Amino acid sequence: MYTREQASKLKQAFWTAFGQYMAPVLSAEGMRTNWINYKTGLKNVYFRMQADKKEASVAIEMTQPDPEIQQMFFEQFEALKELLHDTAGEEWTWDLHTADEYGKVVSRIYVELKGVSVFNQNDWPTLISFFKPRIIALDAFWNDAKYSFDELR
Template sequence: MYSKTEAHHLRQAFWTTFGQYMQPVPSAEGLPTNWINYKTGLRHVYFRLHADGKRARVAIEITHRDAGLRELYYEQFRELRPMLEDVTGETWTWEPAALDDHGQAIARISQELTPVNLFSRDDWPQLISFFKPRLLALDEFWSTGQYAFDELR
């Protein structure tokens, strides 16, 4: 078991390492991108990366407080599901009603990897190999898919 400080430092070291690894990789549009804090340009829609001592997850999270609007965004993503799964080459998990880390209602579309441990440096190559292609695929998907949300902006 790690102390809070050790866990914080390992978490920080992993995300710094991953950010440095991804820094030279341009977006689908050829632009420099902050991959760790990816900007979708759409309020309440985030690409989230999560890793802990048991699992890793790449997710699209819709965080709008209004349940009706959150559902509208989610349904728009459902329309784009064939394109998302074609670009990623995977079937994703679709959760119209999930909770975030703070207990707030969200909608989530995700891929998960288990078992994997962020706190074991031996698992870092596996984590990077999980995150990188999915994040690049999400970026490729979003480079064209974002326009389907123009009316919701």
């Protein structure tokens, strides 16, 4: 077991290493990108990469406070489901109105990798190999899909 401070430092070390690894990778538009804090340009819509002691995930999260507005965004993503799955090269899981770790209602579209730990440095190459192609695919998807959300801004 790690202390809270040790766990925080290990996580920070992983994300720093991942950020350095991804720094030379340009976005679909050929721009430098902060892959860890990816900006979608839409309020309450986030691309999140998460890793803990048991699993990792890459997700599109919708956190609008109004459940009806959140559902409208989710449905717009559903209209683009085939594009997302084709771009990512895999099927993702779709959850409308689920609770996050704080009990807040969110909607998520995600893919998970189980049996890995951000606290085990031997798993870091596996985590990087999981995150890199999926965040790049999300960027490529978003490069085409973002205009579909103009009316919801």
